[in-house]
Amino acid sequence: MFSLSSTVQPQVTVPLSHLINAFHSPKNTPVSVSASISQNQHRDVVSEHEAPSNEPVLNLRDLGLSELKIGQIDQLVDSLLPGFYKDKNVSSHWHTSHVSAQSFFENKYGCLDIFSTLRSSCLYRQHSRTLKRICSDLQYWPGFIQSRGFKTLKSRTRRLQSTSERLAETQHTAPSFVKGFLLRDRGSDVESLDKLMKTKNIPEAHQDAFKTGFAEGFLKAQALTQKTNDSLRRTRLIVFILLVVGIYGLLKNPFLSVRFRTTTGLDSAVDPVQMKNVTFEHVKGVEEAKQELQEVVEFLKNPQKFTVLGGKLPKGILLVGPPGTGKTLLARAVAGEADVPFYYASGSEFDEMFVGVGASRIRNLFREAKANAPCVIFIDELDSVGGKRIESPMHPYSRQTINQLLAEMDGFKPNEGVIIIGATNFPEALDNALIRPGRFDMQVTVPRPDVKGRTEILKWYLNKIKFDQSVDPEIIARGTVGFSGAELENLVNQAALKAAVDGKEMVTMKELEFSKDKILMGPERRSVEIDNKNKTITAYHESGHAIIAYYTKDAMPINKATIMPRGPTLGHVSLLPENDRWNETRAQLLAQMDVSMGGRVAEELIFGSDHITTGASSDFDNATKIAKRMVTKFGMSEKLGVMTYSDTGKLSPETQSAIEQEIRILLRDSYERAKHILKTHAKEHKNLAEALLTYETLDAKEIQIVLEGKKLEVR
Ligand SMILES: Nc1ncnc2c1ncn2[C@@H]1O[C@H](COP(=O)(O)OP(=O)(O)OP(=O)(O)O)[C@@H](O)[C@H]1O
Numbered sequence: 001m002f003s004l005s006s007t008v009q010p011q012v013t014v015p016l017s018h019l020i021n022a023f024h025s026p027k028n029t030p031v032s033v034s035a036s037i038s039q040n041q042h043r044d045v046v047s048e049h050e051a052p053s054n055e056p057v058l059n060l061r062d063l064g065l066s067e068l069k070i071g072q073i074d075q076l077v078d079s080l081l082p083g084f085y086k087d088k089n090v091s092s093h094w095h096t097s098h099v100s101a102q103s104f105f106e107n108k109y110g111c112l113d114i115f116s117t118l119r120s121s122c123l124y125r126q127h128s129r130t131l132k133r134i135c136s137d138l139q140y141w142p143g144f145i146q147s148r149g150f151k152t153l154k155s156r157t158r159r160l161q162s163t164s165e166r167l168a169e170t171q172h173t174a175p176s177f178v179k180g181f182l183l184r185d186r187g188s189d190v191e192s193l194d195k196l197m198k199t200k201n202i203p204e205a206h207q208d209a210f211k212t213g214f215a216e217g218f219l220k221a222q223a224l225t226q227k228t229n230d231s232l233r234r235t236r237l238i239v240f241i242l243l244v245v246g247i248y249g250l251l252k253n254p255f256l257s258v259r260f261r262t263t264t265g266l267d268s269a270v271d272p273v274q275m276k277n278v279t280f281e282h283v284k285g286v287e288e289a290k291q292e293l294q295e296v297v298e299f300l301k302n303p304q305k306f307t308v309l310g311g312k313l314p315k316g317i318l319l320v321g322p323p324g325t326g327k328t329l330l331a332r333a334v335a336g337e338a339d340v341p342f343y344y345a346s347g348s349e350f351d352e353m354f355v356g357v358g359a360s361r362i363r364n365l366f367r368e369a370k371a372n373a374p375c376v377i378f379i380d381e382l383d384s385v386g387g388k389r390i391e392s393p394m395h396p397y398s399r400q401t402i403n404q405l406l407a408e409m410d411g412f413k414p415n416e417g418v419i420i421i422g423a424t425n426f427p428e429a430l431d432n433a434l435i436r437p438g439r440f441d442m443q444v445t446v447p448r449p450d451v452k453g454r455t456e457i458l459k460w461y462l463n464k465i466k467f468d469q470s471v472d473p474e475i476i477a478r479g480t481v482g483f484s485g486a487e488l489e490n491l492v493n494q495a496a497l498k499a500a501v502d503g504k505e506m507v508t509m510k511e512l513e514f515s516k517d518k519i520l521m522g523p524e525r526r527s528v529e530i531d532n533k534n535k536t537i538t539a540y541h542e543s544g545h546a547i548i549a550y551y552t553k554d555a556m557p558i559n560k561a562t563i564m565p566r567g568p569t570l571g572h573v574s575l576l577p578e579n580d581r582w583n584e585t586r587a588q589l590l591a592q593m594d595v596s597m598g599g600r601v602a603e604e605l606i607f608g609s610d611h612i613t614t615g616a617s618s619d620f621d622n623a624t625k626i627a628k629r630m631v632t633k634f635g636m637s638e639k640l641g642v643m644t645y646s647d648t649g650k651l652s653p654e655t656q657s658a659i660e661q662e663i664r665i666l667l668r669d670s671y672e673r674a675k676h677i678l679k680t681h682a683k684e685h686k687n688l689a690e691a692l693l694t695y696e697t698l699d700a701k702e703i704q705i706v707l708e709g710k711k712l713e714v715r
């Protein structure tokens with residue numbers, strides 16, 4: 001009752017109502033008349049048996065129970081501790097511990113606890129039996145549980161000077177019965193509740209209220225502790241949530257998540273995707289590859305058809321080709337056509353620094369796939385998991401991973417319904433064990449698309465955007481030799497973006513040409529200020545190339561000429577082969593050389609040999625390369641014969657000089673041919689250069705108009 005402790009609240013709440021009753025019931029009972037007599041009796045007895053020691057004395061008055069008769073004490077005890085008088089053997093630990101407990105309390109709090117007063121000799125002598133039993137039962141009361149709030153309260157109270165100050169201070173913070181307790185001075189002159197009421201001049205009529213307040217204070221204290229408890233619980237909950245969030249955050253860290261994912265099997269690679277929306281229709285320009293994969297689709301659709309005949313299908317298919325040619329797309333299309341789950345894994349995912357992680361991922365992947373057969377497992381960048389087993393500190397466990405992959409591939413039967421498709425840009429880098437029969441035993445090449453393939457791919461992606469009817473995908477396809485499917489997709493996308501930026505409603509050839517040049521040569525440098533002199537030189541240089549191309553029979557048709565700076569160039573002329581060239585004739589090679597020479601020849605003829613520029617260096621590079629290959633590779637030199645010369649550095653000095661001489665002759669002749677053409681067509685050359693200076697860029701048609709001597713329409 002006198003102590004606060006959050007840990008024993010349930011015990012305290014029951015007796016409180018009893019306590020309030022106990023304060024009031026004696027006065028309200030009919031025996032109140034005899035109360036004063038009994039009070040005197042008490043006093044007499046007490047004075048008779050005054051405690052000899054200076055031990056602090058607290059009587060029933062001190063407890064505010066002075067008006068109680070002895071019988072009423074029993075009544076009070078009974079109401080406080082129901083069932084107390086029933087016979088029960090309560091063994092008391094009190095006698096053995098009260099001295100140390102008292103001194104402990106006194107040392108700690110600087111005052112006596114109320115229980116020690118209950119045990120004081122005067123009360124003991126009079127009501128030894130009852131009090132002894134009360135005290136032995138009170139051991140279950142929260143009297144000796146140290147409370148933090150209590151301590152803080154006391155230390156605060158100590159600092160206060162006067163009693164009134166203390167009261168005012170403690171009124172808001174402490175329960176009133178605790179206040180009463182604390183307000184007592186140390187030592188013998190213990191102030192009683194009655195005295196307190198007297199010193200505070202509390203009128204008789206208000207004394208009951210005062211006592212009730214005493215008990216109410218207790219209730220408040222309880223509420224306070226309850227609050228403390230609640231906030232404690234809240235704090236614990238918040239700490240717990242933070243802890244959980246913290247752990248989750250740590251596990252999200254890629255370094256740690258590796259282990260987590262492995263131990264729990266939560267591997268992203270293990271989630272299949274249904275590929276219904278991707279079919280062979282989506283893959284353009286790789287007809288041969290599609291045909292080869294068609295039988296795999298048939299197998300996945302109907303495995304029994306193949307097993308009945310005893311036919312064996314390859315377990316693994318290796319798609320080989322340069323980046324962006326649609327290998328992943330093809331694998332997805334296989335799963336989509338057959339309508340089976342598609343498991344995607346990238347080889348680099350398996351390449352882990354931790355022992356066994358890569359291997360266990362492969363295990364997980366195959367276990368899941370087998371459970372969902374028929375299905376397709378696609379391993380992209382197979383070379384990074386199945387590369388030659390080089391011991392390297394960067395890939396310490398790659399060997400384990402490859403071995404696991406081999407074991408898994410050996411572990412299932414060919415007709416189990418799991419098809420593994422691997423993709424690589426470097427088939428040479430693959431471990432030989434992986435490409436032997438029984439593993440990746442079928443190889444499908446996915447090459448860069450040819451002009452027909454590029455046209456198809458361009459049409460496919462153009463159909464996804466708004467484009468003008470004048471757009472001819474074939475022209476773009478012809479000018480994009482060596483572009484992969486991904487690059488063509490990007491070209492169309494860039495053109496659409498350009499049209500949007502320019503506020504156009506549709507994509508035209510202009511935007512497509514623009515994005516093609518941007519990809520090939522870098523972005524335009526419109527902001528670069530080129531002075532008129534340099535512009536003029538560039539215009540004559542570029543139209544020199546164009547004139548040679550136009551008037552040379554075996555040269556490629558002109559596509560465009562421009563003096564707009566782009567990337568590292570100040571201008572360029574682009575030529576388009578009618579088709580992808582698989583072979584080139586001697587005449588075609590010579591024509592290419594002549595066109596290259598056209599730029600410098602133009603500079604020399606127009607501005608004089610003293611004013612030639614450095615602008616022709618890449619033209620000469622190009623022409624020299626062609627001449628060198630004609631001599632050393634294609635057997636196109638009469639002097640050196642039909643022989644190849646691979647490592648020219650190791651050749652005899654005579655042969656070397658003979659090669660050099662032949663190359664020089666080819667280049668010189670080419671230069672002369674170009675000079676002849678430009679001299680012959682000096683007028684056209686001038687017209688074209690001026691048109692370029694006016695319009696910056698001219699397309700094939702416009703060039704033709706100028707060269708035919710017609711006037712260009714004003715744009
Ligand atoms: N033949 C094609 N037909 C249609 N679209 C293509 C083709 N090739 C590539 N693409 C487009 O380019 C994208 C990238 O291609 P994909 O990822 O399949 O190439 P990849 O050969 O797997 O490349 P990598 O070797 O770099 O993994 C595709 O999603 C598709 O949009």
Ligand SMILES: [Zn+2]
Pocket residue numbers: 541545599600615616619
């Ligand atoms: Zn040039």
